[in-house]
Amino acid sequence: MKKNFFLIFLIYSIFKPTFCFSLVEIDITRGNLDPMPISVSPFFSNEDTNEKIKNILSINNLGLEISKVIENNLEKTGLFDAIDKEAFLQKPDIAHLKPRFEDWALIKSQVLITGKVTSKIINDKDYIRIEFKLWDVLGAKMVDGFSLTTVPTNWRRVGHKISDKVYERLTGESGYFDTRIIYVAEEGPKTQRVKKLAIMDQDGFNTKYLTLGNELVLTPRFNPTNQMVTYLSYFRNMPRVYLLNIETGKQQVVGDFPGMTFAPRFSPDGKKIIMSLAKDGNSEIWVRNLETNIQEKLTDHPSIDTSPSYSPDGKYITFNSDRSGYQQIYVMRSDGSNVKRISFGKGIYGTPVWSPRGDLIAFTKLHKGKFFIGVMRTDGTGERLLTENFYQEAPSWSPNGRIIIFYRETKTDDKGKGFSAKLWSIDLTGYNERLVKTETDASDPSWSSLLGN
Amino acid sequence: MNLNKILKNAFIVVLLGLVVTACATKKSVKTTTESSTEKKAAETQTADPIEKLDALMQGDVYIGSDTVGELASGVPDRVFFATNETILTTASRETLRKQAAWLRQNSDVTVVVEGHADERGTREYNLALGERRANAAKDYLMTYGVSSDRIKVLSYGKERPVDSGSNPLSWSKNRRSVTVKAN
Numbered sequence: 001m002k003k004n005f006f007l008i009f010l011i012y013s014i015f016k017p018t019f020c021f022s023l024v025e026i027d028i029t030r031g032n033l034d035p036m037p038i039s040v041s042p043f044f045s046n047e048d049t050n051e052k053i054k055n056i057l058s059i060n061n062l063g064l065e066i067s068k069v070i071e072n073n074l075e076k077t078g079l080f081d082a083i084d085k086e087a088f089l090q091k092p093d094i095a096h097l098k099p100r101f102e103d104w105a106l107i108k109s110q111v112l113i114t115g116k117v118t119s120k121i122i123n124d125k126d127y128i129r130i131e132f133k134l135w136d137v138l139g140a141k142m143v144d145g146f147s148l149t150t151v152p153t154n155w156r157r158v159g160h161k162i163s164d165k166v167y168e169r170l171t172g173e174s175g176y177f178d179t180r181i182i183y184v185a186e187e188g189p190k191t192q193r194v195k196k197l198a199i200m201d202q203d204g205f206n207t208k209y210l211t212l213g214n215e216l217v218l219t220p221r222f223n224p225t226n227q228m229v230t231y232l233s234y235f236r237n238m239p240r241v242y243l244l245n246i247e248t249g250k251q252q253v254v255g256d257f258p259g260m261t262f263a264p265r266f267s268p269d270g271k272k273i274i275m276s277l278a279k280d281g282n283s284e285i286w287v288r289n290l291e292t293n294i295q296e297k298l299t300d301h302p303s304i305d306t307s308p309s310y311s312p313d314g315k316y317i318t319f320n321s322d323r324s325g326y327q328q329i330y331v332m333r334s335d336g337s338n339v340k341r342i343s344f345g346k347g348i349y350g351t352p353v354w355s356p357r358g359d360l361i362a363f364t365k366l367h368k369g370k371f372f373i374g375v376m377r378t379d380g381t382g383e384r385l386l387t388e389n390f391y392q393e394a395p396s397w398s399p400n401g402r403i404i405i406f407y408r409e410t411k412t413d414d415k416g417k418g419f420s421a422k423l424w425s426i427d428l429t430g431y432n433e434r435l436v437k438t439e440t441d442a443s444d445p446s447w448s449s450l451l452g453n
Numbered sequence: 454m455n456l457n458k459i460l461k462n463a464f465i466v467v468l469l470g471l472v473v474t475a476c477a478t479k480k481s482v483k484t485t486t487e488s489s490t491e492k493k494a495a496e497t498q499t500a501d502p503i504e505k506l507d508a509l510m511q512g513d514v515y516i517g518s519d520t521v522g523e524l525a526s527g528v529p530d531r532v533f534f535a536t537n538e539t540i541l542t543t544a545s546r547e548t549l550r551k552q553a554a555w556l557r558q559n560s561d562v563t564v565v566v567e568g569h570a571d572e573r574g575t576r577e578y579n580l581a582l583g584e585r586r587a588n589a590a591k592d593y594l595m596t597y598g599v600s601s602d603r604i605k606v607l608s609y610g611k612e613r614p615v616d617s618g619s620n621p622l623s624w625s626k627n628r629r630s631v632t633v634k635a636n
Contacts, residue, residue, distance in 0.1 A: 190617035216612060218576060232580075237565075237607060239580070260584055260608055263577040276581065278608065281539070281588030283581035304581040320578065326537065327578055350575040364575050390619070393575045409572070416617035444576070 035081035036170075037108050039137075040071040042085065043115035043130065044092040052119040056126055056152045063092065063117045066130065069159030070113060072203060073177045074166065078432035083109050096133060101140040109137050113166060120149065128152050132162045134169060144169045156205060157451070164450070176398040177202055180448045181405065182220045182229055182246075183423060185209060186441040190412065190419040197231060199246065202447075204437040210244065219263065219394075220244075221446045224356075225270035229446075230254065232262045241275045243290075255288045255295050263306045267334075268314045274298070276306040285319055285336075298336035309353045309361075310334065311378070318342075318352040318361050318378070329363055331378060342380030347372075351393055354378070355401045360428075362395035362404050373406050375428065386430045399449045402428050405436060407443040514542055515625035520615045524564075524632050528555045531631040532590060536571070536624075537582070539589045549590055552632050553597030563635045566590045568608045571624035576610060583608030590630040605635065 043063030045053070053062045067085075074080040088095075089103040096114035104112050115132040131147035144165060148158055157178060164175025185198040197210040197217050211217055211233075220231035227246045232239060241254040241261040255261065259279035266273055271291055276283045283304045288295040299305040303323035310317055311334075318331045329343040329352045343349040347367030354361055355375075365372040365385065371392045374385040392408040405425045412419045421443045423436035436445070509517040515533040524530040529552075532545035541549065556562060568587030570579035587606035595601055616623040 191614055193612070216609075218580075218612070239608070260580070262580050276577070278581055278584040281585045281592070283584065304578060304585065306581050307575070307577045320575075322537075322578075327575075350578055366573070391572065411619040412617055414618070414620075416619075416623065419617060 035075075035079055036110055037083055038074060038080045038111045039083045039088060039104055039107070039109040039113070040067045040074070040085075041088060041090075041095045041112065041114045042067045042092045043117050043132070044096050045117040045119075049117060049119040049128075052126065053117070053128065053152060057155070059155075062128070062155060063115065066115065066117065066155060066159045066162075067113070069156055069203070070163050070166070073160065073163035076203075076434060077167070078427065079171070080111075083107055096131075099135055099137075101135075101137050104135075104137045111135065111166075111170065112137055113162070115162070119152075122149075126152055128155065128158075130155070130158045130162075132165075134166055156201065160201070160203075173402060174400045174450070176400050176403065176447075176450065178451050179399060180451070181423075181436070181445050182210075182222060182448070183407075183438065183442045183445040184218060184220065185438070186421050186443060187213075190416070197229070197244070198438075198440075198442070200438070207439050210246065210249070219444050221265050221396075222448045223266045223270040224268055224449050225266075227448075228266075228270070230264040230266060230273050230275075232264065241273065243273075254290075255286075255293075257286070257295075261286075263308065265309050267310050268312050274308040274310065274317060276308070285317070287334075296336075298332070298334075299339070300336070307351045311354045312356050312358045316354075316378075318354055320350045320352060327366075329361065329376075329380070331361075342378070343376070343383075344380060345383055351395065353395050353397060355397055356399055357401035360401075362397060364393040364395065364406075373404060373426065375404075384430065386426050386428070387424075387433055392424070394444050396446045398425075398447050404428065405445045405447055407445060409443075509622060510625050511542070513621060513625055515622070515628070516544060517626075520626050522631075524552055524634065525555045525559070528552055530633065531629045533625060534586055534628040534630075536573070536628065539582070539585045541589055541593060545590075546593060549593045550597055553594045553599050556594065556599045556603065557597075561636075563603045563605070565605045565607050565633050565635045566594075567613075567631045567633060568606060569613060569627055569629050569631070570611045571627045572611045572614065572619070573624060574611065579610035580608050581610075583610045586628075586630045590632065594632075 043066050045063045071082040075082050087107045090100055096116050099112055112135040118129045120127045120129050127149050129149045133145035134143050136143045160178035163177040167175040179202045180199055182199045185196045186193050188194045194213040195217050196213045197220050200207040216234040218232040220229050229244045233242045239260040241264040242251050243254050244251045254273055257277050259277055261275050261277050264273050264275040272287050272289050274287045277286050282302055283306050284297055285299045285305050285308045286297050301323050303321050305321045308317050308319040316331055317334050320327050321330050327348045327350045328341055329349045330339055330341050332339040347365050349363050349365050351364045352361045360375045361378055362375050365374055370388050372385045373387050373395050376383040389408055390411045392406055395404045395406045403425050407421055408424050409421045421441045423442045423445050425436050426433040514535050522530045529548045532548050566587040568583035570582045591604045591606055614627040616626045
């Protein structure tokens with residue numbers, strides 16, 4: 001880390017949640033922070049490579065497209081401001097070899113990303129090799145870089161991996177770009193919504209629908225260790241928790257329960273699922289071990305106990321219960337002992353989700369007819385409300401614990417028209433609220449871990 | 454698989470179910486100031502004149518006939534609930550007694566009681582709330598002589614509103630349990 005310290009400190013200080021919010025006071029003013037000017041040069045490729053890639057992917061200038069993936073990722077963080085490529089003075093090939101730093105400083109760029117794409121044939125199969133370099137313009141030196149060889153169809157993922165590297169290098173935080181989001185795609189009138197499981201890259205590309213919409217599906221959640229998903233399906237009008245393998249499409253019901261199972265979530269090691277079982281008017285939290293098939297009841301109270309979520313060390317579970325008369329957030333040990341209420345602010349609290357960093361719990365709060373997404377420490381102190389709206393809920397953390405994605409529904413007009421459900425994201429700081437574009441209406445987002453190689 | 458354990462757990466679940474039923478009334482009375490402030494906030498949002506609402510809602514329980522279908526001739530198919538509540542109103546009990554009487558006369562009919570919530574709650578909590586409401590109706594039908602094996606419950610939470618409005622009257626129509634013939 002002997003880089004431009006000022007630069008790193010600047011970004012790091014943006015990230016540190018040092019903004020002061022007192023308990024339950026709502027301050028969601030969006031300050032205008034100064035994003036860092038960054039140049040992402042189109043990645044260079046020669047005529048021969050261009051011709052080959054055009055045949056395989058029908059893309060004319062893959063190097064340019066990869067640079068746009070990176071640019072888009074970095075800009076959406078709100079921390080970077082990508083300089084218009086029209087302003088660039090140096091050609092991609094020469095810049096990648098050795099940038100003329102004065103030229104980049106002249107257009108006020110502090111950081112430069114360059115790269116090169118080459119087509120290759122290995123064992124009669126087409127591959128692409130993508131090389132990238134990260135340059136510190138003010139320090140006039142290269143600070144990072146790597147090259148990857150992969151099948152051509154993987155080109156967007158390479159863009160995401162480069163974005164992750166840049167983000168990590170400049171912020172000191174792990175990235176979150178080479179990830180996917182699973183959600184519920186919605187269509188049709190509000191009274192007869194058709195819902196399907198859908199998955200897309202974090203930046204909204206490569207959407208795939210995993211169910212046909214024949215039965216109602218809700219609340220998909222990723223296994224943090226692999227590409228399995230757990231969700232609720234109304235298959236044959238029997239609402240039960242299911243397990244889905246995204247790669248094979250294989251689905252199976254989880255456990256053998258005598259009533260509706262819902263609100264599933266994986267344990268951090270991916271080996272267990274916690275969920276609620278509703279039976280005879282009472283909902284309790286259960287855990288099922290997917291390896292031993294042993295299932296255990298964890299709560300024991302004649303109230304609604306649901307929306308459980310494990311701490312990242314697996315030792316605790318947070319959930320919501322209306323045992324006090326209305327919905328509040330509780331924490332217990334993962335064996336069900338030591339139940340403690342942690343939410344004491346004004347309003348109703350639900351959907352607690354433990355941050356992957358372990359220090360915070362994100363939640364939904366209903367107060368005076370408004371819905372808020374907020375965070376609190378795991379003992380309930382330090383409540384901060386990040387965003388307020390007519391209806392929004394179901395926070396899910398980015399794998400680095402810096403961003404929360406959730407869904408928001410609109411209020412309909414007097415004739416019941418104008419309903420929509422969309423995904424939104426907001427930084428933990430309460431800044432940088434953004435619509436997450438989806439092909440259809442969307443709800444119940446769940447963010448995957450960083451994908452492997 | 455440990456059969457003993459499952460049986461034991463199932464037994465506990467059944468026991469708890471009984472406890473819940475027993476506590477249902479007590480619990481419902483415990484409406485906190487929270488939900489009443491919410492109701493107030495919600496009520497101010499509507500453009501409807503108060504008089505009109507009064508004719509259709511008692512407290513925040515829907516008492517109109519719009520959306521109400523029939524399980525059989527002269528037997529309404531649904532009952533309505535107050536916000537966050539599972540308590541059966543006098544009118545609801547009357548409806549359910551009619552349903553029970555008809556079901557006793559038509560002993561080959563089985564039903565599904567569908568429980569629903571309005572859109573002003575989190576999805577998962579509403580699934581549980583819908584299940585609680587459906588069971589409140591089921592328990593009452595059982596009290597009036599319909600055997601439990603003829604009644605299935607199915608919670609839809611907030612997933613199947615009948616009224617797509619975002620106002621207190623629409624929400625009151627959506628907080629319901631509906632008895633539907635299953636055969």
